[in-house]
Amino acid sequence: MGQSKHKEEQTPVNRQRRESRKSETGKKRLPRRITESYLHNSGLFYLQRFSASKAHFKRVMMRKVKRSCAAHTDQDFETCRALVEKLAERFEGSGLLNDALFARGLALSLRRQGRSRKAIFAKMTERGLKAEQIEVALERLSEEYGTDDREEEREAALRFARKRRLGPYRRGGAGASDPSVLKKELGAFARAGFSYETARGILLAENDEDALF
Structure with missing residues (x-):
């Protein structure tokens, strides 16, 4: 009995219904129309998950506006932009954007x-x-x-070296006197934005204390 019931559930009609439901749910959802309340709720939801500058927040909201205006061509883009500006000002005034x-x-x-x-x-x-x-x-x-800029930069460079196991943090001190290793590690520091002087001082140091001076 249980087996025949299972077979009845797998009929072509039932399969078609399931496939129809899948195709409906798989459709790309149309972007929401832009309203003041929609932007407010959407903006709050975003700031609950991420911190942002005022400019970045406006960029995020404007992406929503562009998608919405592309889908709903009767909307006025400049009016929607003004709503985003107004929202950002209000959120800044309330401290949500700082x-x-x-x-x-x-x-x-x-x-x-x-x-x-x-x-x-x-x-x-x-x-x-x-x-x-x-x-x-x-x-x-x-x-x-x-601290001053020089100290902070050296400390940041030390953290970088520690993280990447460069200079005094090389495994087993390997390559300390190898020019090719030094050149490669100087390149890593340069790509990370550190000056040649800062990088070289750390790479040639034997320990943390030497690297800080």
């Missing part, structure tokens, strides 16, 4: 990863921050930790 806090957190995170000042600038610019905002964030970090 470029100064975002810049500080990102700069600190990148420093701890062993990024060079040049790499930090590039990454923070990519995330929608202006040069003056980046400078202020880095200066404030220096004040908080009582």
Whole structure:
């Protein structure tokens, strides 16, 4: 009995129904029309998952606007753009968007990863921050930790060397006097944005203390 019931469920009609449901669910969903409430809810949802600069947040929202306007051609693009601007201003006023806090957190995170000042600038610019905002964030970090640019760059380079096992962190000290190894490692530092002087000082050091001076 149980077996015959199972066979009945596998009939061509039932299979067709399942395939029809699959094709319906597999269709590409049409982008939502742009409204003030839709952008507000979508923006809140984004900021609950990611931190962002004001400029980056607007880029994310504008991607939604472009997709929506391409699908709903009766929408006015400039009107939708104005809604995004208004939302970003409102979120900034409420503190949901705070470029100064975002810049500080990102700069600190990148420093701890062993990024060079040049790499930090590039990454923070990519995330929608202006040069003056980046400078202020880095200066404030220096004040908080009582360090200067040179110290911070050396410490970041040390973290990079430790992470990549370069210089004094080579496995078993292998290649310490090999010019080809030194050249290869100098290249790695250069690609990461560190100066030749900083890289060479660390690569020729025997330990952490030597590398910091």
